Amino acid sequence: MSDSLISVLALIVTLGVLITVHEFGHFWVARRLGVKVLKFSIGFGRPLWQRRGRDGTEYVIAALPLGGYVKMLDEREGEVSPNEAHRAFDRQPIGSRIAIVLAGPLSNFLFAILAYSLMFMIGIPGAKPLLDDPVPGSRAAAGGFGKGDLVVAIDGKPTPTLSAVMLELVDRAMAGEVIQIKVTDTEDRTRTRTLDLRNAPDLSDAAQVFSQVGLIPWQPVLPAVIGQVTRGGAAERAGLQPGDQILLAESERVKDWRHWRDIIERHPGKPFSVRIDRNGTEQVLELIPDLRDNQRGAHVGFIGAIADVPDDLAQSLRVVVRYGPLDAVSAALGKTWDMSLLTLRMLGRMLVGRASLDNLSGPLTIAQFAGQAATAGPIAFLSLLALVSISLGVLNLLPVPVLDGGHLLYYLIELFKGSPLSEAVQNVGQRVGIVVLLLLMGLALFNDFNRLLG
Template identity: 40%
Template structure:
């Protein structure tokens, strides 16, 4: 059932993005006077089709559910070449180079516009997310060395205000990719303000196996351990813990947040801990002897209530649209920078992920709610737009490269060179897909 849920979420995320991308090509081609022969969702053999409109364009669903294409009237291919003299002016090849550039670029641009619209809608709707209050960090982390402390809240990074945890993560990720110092403006727990700087040398590249925030010691505040439920017969219930109890500390050592309680329990299998517990107006001492789990760690069989402080980030229509455009632009630049680092060897090839990773994230975000899922779709839409702009033959970026050379030289690329480039592009694309799937599988096995 979980696999089916993930598969459906994957198709709902990727399918509309591919359709919107191809619609970009379709709309601009029609506006430029090019005749569209087929609009296909999916690749390979056509399994269903219907013809509509003055041109009797074939709208089709093909066997392979990944990808899609728009087929134009094109004299380079005998199957799609004009059969009627009156259609010759609607041949894609006969259009000016600028029209061809517009038609090819329209697909990625459609993905960027969709991302802007989705981000703007989310900003207008308002997103409830964790605030920027920090969990106490270990003394050997860059965050602690910079002067940051648990209970303090970050209000800006390098002059950019941050309203919630996602804003903070986004800014820190930028700093890590750009390898620049991160200057934090901080509001301390006592209300005072101070500044802290983490040097670029302490930043780690974000990726499938590394988290830029965690590497710095930055994690969201989760509050004190508040008991939601003590499982009958479990160590917590035998110790006398009840719903509503707040665990203040163990063996005379106070807890700063819920993670301290979890760590104390895991470190004490079979050993009795003297818990200091607040129950209403009383402070009690309860003996907790954690059981030993399959990994040899302590287990209290206690469910803690969520204690993350949350904020609602919301914007007006104009501000939301500006924020959506800005987020899309920044994410596009960030993606290109990461690709550049991979190409130059500054970042690991393990950062290249494929459909399995996308499906996994689609399933996870779908379970978190519609807003989170739409945010994920917006991110994938940006990635799809960027990927198609890469100067690889067979992709939109490869065709844009051909037409750019035509603008510079005044003549189209020779057919022989074009054919060789297409074959090389297909081979490169298959190698990248194989690498992406290998990375997906190796990170999940």
């Protein structure tokens, strides 16, 4: 199956599951509070499947899986018979209306908690947060970090994996804090290092946060032997295979994997010859590295291949975070809360211009990540589902008319005002909300195409 087809299918599953979760929250609470539901739709546009339940609700799966809706009986949208007026949404007490609107985003958060709980019970694999010598003159060098430091906690919060350290650094950088990082050094002594993130640059990209503050994950000296190649990448196109040993690159003797990576980065989009040893037979291949930007904005080459790491070394650098059922739920609650706050802080920084709008992603980027996560295994895919579910929950709570948060804003105003806003004001708000959403969707799609074409 092609990567593109996997990505499309993974996107449909991702959005289908999370939209269903969100809309079912509205549906379930509305039904429990006595509101009549006319239609429960996953997707928009032409129905692909539909049926009417015994309760009179029409259930629909539509062609465009980019949203969904629950249509309830409402006197503002059509005539309601007197004997059913008490089941109309607009006739419900304000507390009931707030509960129905809140139920969608809260269902997304609940789904994330369940997903993270399952992941923590199964066990989440990761890399140990072991550090190399920091970049000279960097914030990390000024903080006293050294080769062999193993990060244990950041401001008292345990960081068992490298990805946990990255997320904490991104979070702290948004707050512009001086943070205390507990490490164990090469002599197994506990030390406290200081990292000053005040006035730090945009650290919203977790993949680049280490290099931007000068931290370098520990890298063993590995032979220049191919371990894995990415499908469709430059390495596969050139004919490189797992087990190939790189001997020469343009007549330059390749010392180790780090040297090999440096050569690749010096040739973005430029062909060069490579002599390899494959099962005792030498041969020459032509390699044309793909191009990407590093953290300094410079073009560098990459080929989509990783080194062959001996099993014993890989095991020594690997950690699995696993909890019992109760601890897993507690950890999942904390993870969902942390990721929700991180999403809010990111949105806030973009709003005030302190983070790049390039961080907005649309369906094409989500499809790409969904495809990668689906091929990486169930834990990776569950992690993506949880993250996107949190993003949907947070975004839907923003006080933008059309979104759930916009309706909540209207109801809070009604609560304090004692009467609903006029229909004219609400209609203006709806139009503004639609324009805002269209602008955000347009920007997200623009970013998607930029990433694909870049």
